Amino acid sequence: MDFEPSDDQRLLLESVSRLLADTYSFAQRKGYMAQPAGYSPEMWGKFAELGLLGLPFPEEYGGFGGGPQEVMLVMQAFGRAIVVEPFLSTVVLCGAAIQEAGSADQKGTLLPAIAEGSLKMAFAHGERQARYDLNDLVTSAKRDGSGWVLDGAKTVVAHGEAADKFIVSARTSGDRYDREGMTLFLVDATAQGVARRGYVSRDDSRAADLSLSNVRVTEADVLGPVGGGFEIIERVVEAGIAATAAEAVGAMEAMNEMTLEYSKTRVQFGQPIGSYQVVQHRLADMFMTQEQGRSMAMLATMSLENPDAAERARNLAMAKVGVGQSARYVSQSAVQMHGGIGMTEEYAVGHYFRRCMVIERLWGDPAYWLQKLADQVE
């Protein structure tokens, strides 16, 4: 049992933190959001230079050779800066799918392209009718000669507007809720029949809805076993839960620091509001909640490599609930402690609030996962 980062991990964290301190102030971030892509391509290049875009990939694929812990540290730093670049989608989610299920060819082509910054990807699984149910899949893929034809629609694809390529889930057999019969496909954003509608999401990043109409892909675009996509999707979601848990911890840290600082400088009734015990105890509660969230984010990260699938799933479910609830409490409290200024678009705290709100809604909120855990009570 050891919760301390290694020396290498410390170095990684320092270099990421330094880059973000220099280039990712709240004001600079506004500039990145205002660019046509909704993020900074220049920053994406800097992430590539630092090796972050290949962080969890093996060195043979141009990667950094890191694992879940390195991703956790970087996501935490990204959470502190509310980074809007498509890192989660490209590196964490699609990276996990390719590493988990990709052929040697697919890995050899895609992973180095991601690592060098020339390929941005998005994971297109969610559908309007599915809400949070991973097994609810309607988009279809039918065999056609040597390839496949995809039809359907995907909704709220994170970073979907920026993606050059999608990983699309489609049903190759079975009925709407069947876990069997799902298959993943690599689909170019420019492929014939792909229509993309981009929009800004609550967290200032840009997402997209996709419609797929008669989209033709080849056998080489199949990612993983035909009909065996569900297990891969689950692994991708597990990686996503762990990564966003760490990101939420970073956001909680930032909100707590801002709130503490504000409580020292905001004077009312002749004293800084931080001198009032009612405010102090709320700050103490926010700190404790953050630390409980951090514990759960660590649990999520360190569970990813647990070979016992049931225990892994249970730990991740618990972490999803715990971090979601923690982030909600800290977000709401941070706005409350700031008073009116916390309500404004020009102030940072609301942006952290909204990122946490979006994270909570990725792959299921606390109530959703709590019900899953409740089903297991015996």
Next chain:
Amino acid sequence: MDLRLTPEETAFREEVRTFIRENLPADIRDRMKLGHPPRKEDTVRWQRILNQRGWAAYSWPKEWGGPGWTAIQKMIFLEENLMAPAPEILSFNVTMLGPVLIQFGTEAQKKRFLPRAANLDDWWCQGFSEPGAGSDLASLKTSAKRDGDHYVINGQKIWTSTAQYADWCFVLVRTDPNARKRQEGISFILVDFKTPGITVRPIISIDGSHHLNEVFYDDVRVPVENLVHVENKGWDVAKYLLGNERTGIARLGKSRERVNAAVDMARKVNSNGRPLIDDQTFRQRVAQLQVDIKALEMTQYRVVSAYDKAKGAGRPDPLSSVLKVKGTELLQATTELAVDVAGPMATPIWAEELAAMNEPDDMLEAGSASAASYLMLRAASIYGGTNEIQKNILTKAVLGL
């Protein structure tokens, strides 16, 4: 970073679990499974069994009869003991007096008191709080005046747990009423409870039990050799005692045990025409508690492994206030769950009259015990530094306000 227990630690957990299973007397285990607190004799009997194994003084170094465990091992041991459920080791003896004497005591004091404390030959209690000195402990007034080779103690202590069983008491007294700062005139003294002038008066708590007491000191003469550390430096000793590594403070094993007991009981009672265990509201409450227990378990591991890394040299981790607050909130929430499951069976007080009237009725007895433990554990957020005081500590130590 590595979340897993080492193979040695896993083996250690198994060793502890097996030992407890094989050696905890069945009558004690059965009473505790029904949710009753241990009786005095239960605590003594179990601590002596553990002491024979060399485990009673679980937090002490080998030199003084402890097993020399790491903080993680100590935590595993305490959790397994609570989960069994077995009587807890008497904290006054082992987690309070022992470390204090090892740190501050004379050789003679160590030799005289430590082995007897480990084996529970002496039952110790803690004389800190006074009617006017609760959270504000440094305002204590009980005085000790030097008279030749003795201190003469006068005053009143309150909330003294298990004083009615005690052979000895470690007491904070004011030895210099004129000290510049209130904290500077306090001494830490060991008092033999057989000394004339001590009166113990019971306080019955809301669960109906006699656990707390008032203790009156009326010209109680204590030999000066019973002073620990230096006269007027007792505050340092008290701070050490209260801030001393608090491995077991969250008592997660107890919360786990209460959830398990509630789930067991929920199988046996109906609600809205179906077993309560099938009720979604109940299941979600259980799941939420399991999540909260897991989070605190992780935080506890963080605190404990940081302690092991610092080789015990570090100052008390401010996160231990998190353990206290969140741990006691969980104790209260889990006992609340159990009492809610018991429903109407929580209302009868399990006393001799009821026991005589009924055939053995485990459900009724457990229901009644669940109410007692729910009521008793309202104290958890009050003792050991109220949760509000813990938040003050966090505000100062972590947030720097």
